[in-house]
Amino acid sequence: MKKRILLLEDDRILAETIEELLEMEGYIVSLAYDGDEASILTYENQFDLYIFDINVPEIDGLSLLEALREADDNTPAIFISALVDIETIATAFNVGAKDYIKKPFFPEEILIRVNAKFKTEPKTIEIEHLRYNPKNRVLRDGERIVPMGEVQLCLFEKFINNLNRVVTKSDLNDCLTQYSSGALRVALNKLKQNTKLNIKNIRGVGYTLETR
Numbered sequence: 001m002k003k004r005i006l007l008l009e010d011d012r013i014l015a016e017t018i019e020e021l022l023e024m025e026g027y028i029v030s031l032a033y034d035g036d037e038a039s040i041l042t043y044e045n046q047f048d049l050y051i052f053d054i055n056v057p058e059i060d061g062l063s064l065l066e067a068l069r070e071a072d073d074n075t076p077a078i079f080i081s082a083l084v085d086i087e088t089i090a091t092a093f094n095v096g097a098k099d100y101i102k103k104p105f106f107p108e109e110i111l112i113r114v115n116a117k118f119k120t121e122p123k124t125i126e127i128e129h130l131r132y133n134p135k136n137r138v139l140r141d142g143e144r145i146v147p148m149g150e151v152q153l154c155l156f157e158k159f160i161n162n163l164n165r166v167v168t169k170s171d172l173n174d175c176l177t178q179y180s181s182g183a184l185r186v187a188l189n190k191l192k193q194n195t196k197l198n199i200k201n202i203r204g205v206g207y208t209l210e211t212r
Contacts, residue, residue, distance in 0.1 A: 035059025050077040159209035168206040
């Protein structure tokens with residue numbers, strides 16, 4: 001599946017140059033020339049990567065990424081900027097950037113950084129109607145983030161690593177802070193309610209997640 005990238009850059013010539021390079025590499029690129037336009041695109045589409053300039057009209061890149069993070073959008077982000085002061089760079093990483101490229105740069109540098117990022121990024125796991133990112137441990141049902149506590153995430157990961165196989169109660173109990181059959185049942189019922197997955201009890205042995 002092709003990766004989708006949102007590029008926020010108000011320099012149209014640079015933006016179109018980067019867009020062309022990324023599309024030639026096989027990425028799907030959406031262009032925004034100001035922060036408002038980029039914000040709208042993030043609500044209308046699901047992206048695999050953001051590339052944001054900082055000094056852009058309307059909403060600046062830093063404020064936009066900060067707002068996205070507050071809305072539980074954990075899409076990886078790269079900043080490109082002519083601002084090279086330490087304070088700005090520190091702010092960029094504090095609001096959630098994964099990389100920072102200083103202008104001026106060769107456009108091919110972005111391609112190198114993007115390719116390297118996707119090469120090392122763990123693949124998203126798709127199971128029925130759900131998509132799970134093991135890197136940031138975010139589970140999505142369509143565009144909606146499924147709320148998951150640490151216990152449920154641990155149980156969910158046990159099951160997706162053992163699809164259609166029985167996971168013993170002993171193994172599942174490792175996810176609990178207090179071991180008991182009652183606590184395990186409660187945690188599993190909550191997991192089933194949140195994910196709508198087909199988790200079955202194999203009496204006397206454990207549980208299994210059966211995929212359709």
